[in-house]
Amino acid sequence: MSSNFSSSGQQKAARWHPPSYDIRVETIPIPEIQHPDDVIVKVKLAALCGSDLHIYRGTGGVDKLHTCGHEFIGEVVAVGSSYGKEAAGRPALYSKLKVGDKVVSPFTSNCGECHVCRLGYTARCPKGALFGSPALEGGQAQYVRVPTAGGTLYNLSDSSTWSSALPKEVKEQALTGLSDSSLLMLADILPTGVFAATQAINHPKVAPVITGRPWPLCFNEAGTIDTGNEVSFTDEDKILTVAIVGLGPVGVCAAISLLDTLATRNIPFRIVAIDPLESRREKMKVVYDTLSTSLERVVARKEKVKDCTSGVGATAVLEVVGNNSALTLSYELVRAFGVIVSVGVHGDPPFPLVGRQLYNKNVSLDFGRCPARAMFPPAFDLLVKRQDIFGTVGQPANLIDRIVSLDDAAESYRAFDKGEVGKTIFDPWM
Amino acid sequence: MSSNFSSSGQQKAARWHPPSYDIRVETIPIPEIQHPDDVIVKVKLAALCGSDLHIYRGTGGVDKLHTCGHEFIGEVVAVGSSYGKEAAGRPALYSKLKVGDKVVSPFTSNCGECHVCRLGYTARCPKGALFGSPALEGGQAQYVRVPTAGGTLYNLSDSSTWSSALPKEVKEQALTGLSDSSLLMLADILPTGVFAATQAINHPKVAPVITGRPWPLCFNEAGTIDTGNEVSFTDEDKILTVAIVGLGPVGVCAAISLLDTLATRNIPFRIVAIDPLESRREKMKVVYDTLSTSLERVVARKEKVKDCTSGVGATAVLEVVGNNSALTLSYELVRAFGVIVSVGVHGDPPFPLVGRQLYNKNVSLDFGRCPARAMFPPAFDLLVKRQDIFGTVGQPANLIDRIVSLDDAAESYRAFDKGEVGKTIFDPWM
Known part of the structure; x- marks a missing residue:
């Protein structure tokens, strides 16, 4: 254990009080190890996320006082008894994680070793819980307890426990070269953006554009089926049109991931990024300029998609908002035989579409929470690659609006909820 | 043109009269060529399909008198002026199709040469229409007009215009060896079953089980990402569990396609086939026995899925019914991070699920009509391969219940609607 850490002390934490709109910075006990697999993390930075607003507004379906926040990075200051010894058959971190690791x-959270985690569906681990909910105290605090930490955490101090396609020397540089605010993007928004893009690119309804071969020949290795009656694709047929509905930080990350993947794989694309807020559209334009790809990119208030596809619509729509008006717009924008990938957090209002609409347009829908732990490898590689965007707060394309003291949590939630400020980071030691 | 065919004559046709439950066999004019791309087909056999019942019952959203039926095979007896000459850049059939072809x-129908058709999404061709609807007279008649026939039809007399993975000599045998009742399965039910299975097998949420690698590494070529922290799959992790909701002929075809693909690719699977009707479950058991695969297959009334997956649920559910109770059951059966593939025809009742349910379970949904023309290649190959099932009416595993005269159409619709008879074929010359 770290010599300068005592779990018997007190800490500051931003706490949500029911029923709504009530955030208080309070002094509470530092969390303690409760289970051999737990670790305690001293929080270096924690961020405010759009999905925090569901609970803030009282529409999250919860009513219990708790510490807020699900995006944080920090340093391990105490480990449970599982760590520091052989852990055969368990993820490597259950033996290797130690005090002092970043x-x-x-x-x-997720255990990393059940059926669900093995398949990479870490966001739905039966042992897991959402940080900053009644089920698990959050990271907008000075210290946070991380359960099943050997499955949950990504150890930035030991590249041998990463999953990454990066060369060894790039990994080594990344250990010291990345800013904390940049690394904080890994907690949620960057993997969630990559998750949205990954689902779209790998969806069977998108396969003809990706492979250049019609349905269902796109699923066969080239040449196994003689294409007797088919006509060759035109250049326009080979363009993947993707609409992104919602240009908050996750929507921008989805665009960055899409552009990077499609440009790398040399797939022609057209991305139409849509948001009603001018400030968000302006940020998206700056990010586009930074990425400097030569292909078609449009930022619009809405509904430019049909104009630039001769009325066909988008092959994929990424819905990054999480409400019925975003879903309805996505349905309007998607082509027949297209896919809507929704990573927004949805609530309980009646579904805005009926079966006949979905059947008549042959629409596919992908819902759900990003398995962020499983998405770390591609998200981390993208973070390293795009330091021109993620690296430094204040760079024109950077997604962080401000870094403030945790003492300002109540006012920050209020202003964030009103749209007066963008992505906000708390420094609990400022 | 065929010497024994005159388009100025009269024919028998089964006609739907609004508002509901009113089928009459009437004498009407033989259809004529209306467009250079049309052909007239003399119908050899036509089938009754479960989805005919939507219009029959008056719930199909249409109100215009028309000839019924969307499943038929026959012989070309007249062709429009497009045929019999060079048709550069068009599908081969626009030049090669001729009178006498089977x-x-x-x-x-679909044109075969627009953007939508080129991509293989033939069921949503902007020029296309559903046979047996107010938009296009159907095939439960002695003759039927086929628009854009060079894109629509599959020429069983000329294997050079097929798309198929079959060796040449097998194709040649198929030209003469397949029964008409067997070939009629290609019109709808077999490609729709293959469509359901194909969507499930190629869905990104199913990829970990198919590839044996976790999300999202399942999308990378082996070895590009070092899997530092992951734990190996168990044997159970590698089993693909698929539930099929609805064991009408399409559901059985979906099961046959799944079993064939998964056995061929050596992917361990567990198929749970569900229907409330004992007669359908019995048919499914006979088909299973005929397929004689060694892997786990269950036929059940419902909800055996969780028992045999330790409560996890099915990775994919094929919903082959098309109503809200089937959708709701599919949601109950599907695992977190699973996919529901719906090929049933859905109507206008409010959607039975809300966004929070879909988000909380990370569910994907694929809706829509089979692009049957595009699915012909794998469906045809499966038809040839599984003649033990499809070949002969009266074989225990065959999906056809009876062949009757078109004169019996009204009584057949009534009995089919009541569930008193199964798949029924009309011979309009009997």
Whole structure:
């Protein structure tokens, strides 16, 4: 254990009080190890996320006082008895994680060793929980307890425990070269953006454009089926049109991930990024300029998609908002035989579409929470690659609006909820 | 043109009269060529399909008198002026199709040469229409007009215009060896079953089980990402569990396609086939026995899925019914991070799920009509391969219940609607 850490002390934490709109910075006990797999993390930075607003507004379906926040990075200051010894058959971190390690956490915990985690569906681990909910105290505090930490955390101090396609020397540089605010993007928004893009690119309804071969020949290795009656694709047929509905930080990350993947794989694309807020559209334009790809990119208030596809619509729509008006717009924008990938957090209002609409347009829908721990490898590689965007707060394309003291949590939630400020980071030691 | 065919004559046709439950066999004019791309087909056999019942019952959203039926095979007896000459850049059939050719039609017409058709999404061709609807007279008649026939039809007389993975000699045998009742399965039910299975097998949420690598590494070529922290899959993790909701002929075809693909690719699977009707479950058991695969297959009334997956649920659910109770059951059966593939025809009742349910379970949904023309290649190959099932009416595993005269159409619709008879074929010359 770290010599300068005592779990018997007190700490500051931003706490949500029911029923709504009530955030208080309070002094509470520092969390303690409760289970051999737990670790305690001293929080270096924690961020405010759009999905925090569901609970803030009282529409999150919860009513219990708790510490807020599901995006944080920090340093391990105490470990449970599982750590520091052989852990055969368990993820490597259950033996290797130690006091002093710098870590980033996904926004949900996961054990890393059950059936669900083995398949990479870490966001739905039966042992897991969302940080900053009644089920698990959050990271907008000075210290946070991380359960099943050997499955949950990404150890930024030991590249041998990463999953990454990066060369060894790039990994080594990344250990020291990345800013904390940049690494904080890994907790939620960057993997969630990559998750949205990954689902779209790998969806069977998108396969003809990706492979250049019609449905269902796109699923066969080239040449196994003689294409007797088919006509060759035109250049326009080969363009993947993707609409992004919602240009908050996750929507921008989805665009960055899409552009990077499609440009790398040399797939022609057209991305139409849509948001009603001018400030968000302006940020998207700056990010586009930074990425400097030569392909078609449009930022619009809405509904430019049909204009630039001769009325066909988008092959994929990324819905990054999480309400019925975004879903309805996505349905209007998607082509027949297209896919809507929704990573927004949805609530309980009646679904805005009926079965006949979905059947008549042959629409696919992908819902759900990003398995952020599983998405770390591609998200981390993208973070390293795009330091021109993620690296430094204040760079024109950077997604962080401000870094403030945790003491300002109540006012920050209020202003964030009103749209007066963008992505906000708390420094609990400022 | 055929010497024994005159388009100025009269024919028998089964006609739907609004508002509901009113089928009459009437004498009407033989259809004529209306457009250079049309052909007239003399119908050899036409089938009754579960989805005919939407219009029959008056719930199909249409109110215009028309000839019924969207499943038929026959012989070309007249061709428009497009045919018999060079048709550069068009599908081969626009030049090669000729009087006397034996053809099978998909249940919707499609031009074969627009953007939508080139991508293989033939069921949503902007020029296309559903046979047996107010938009296009159907095939439960002695003759039927097929628009854009060079894109629509599959020429069973000329294997050079097929798309198929079959060796040349097998194709040649198929030209003469397949029964008409067997070929009629290509019009709708077999490609729709293959469509359901294909969507499930190629869905990104199913990829970990198919590839044996976790999300999202399942999308990378092996070895590009070092899997530092992951734990190996168990044997159970590698089993693909699929539930099929609805064991009508399409559901059985979906099961056959799944079993064939998964066995061929050596992917361990567990198929749970569900229907409330004992007669359908019994048919499914006979088909299973005929397929004689060694892997786990269960036929059940419902909800055996969780028992045999330790409560996890099915990775994919094929919903082959098309109503809200089937959708709701599919949601109950599907695992977190699973996919529901719906090929049933859905109507206008409010959607039975809300966004929070879909988000909380990370569910994907694929809706829509089979692009039957595009699915002909794998469906045809499966038809040839599984003649033990599809070949002969009266074989225990065959999906056809009876062949009757078109004169019996009204009584057949009544009995089919009541569930008193199964898949029924009309011979309009009997």
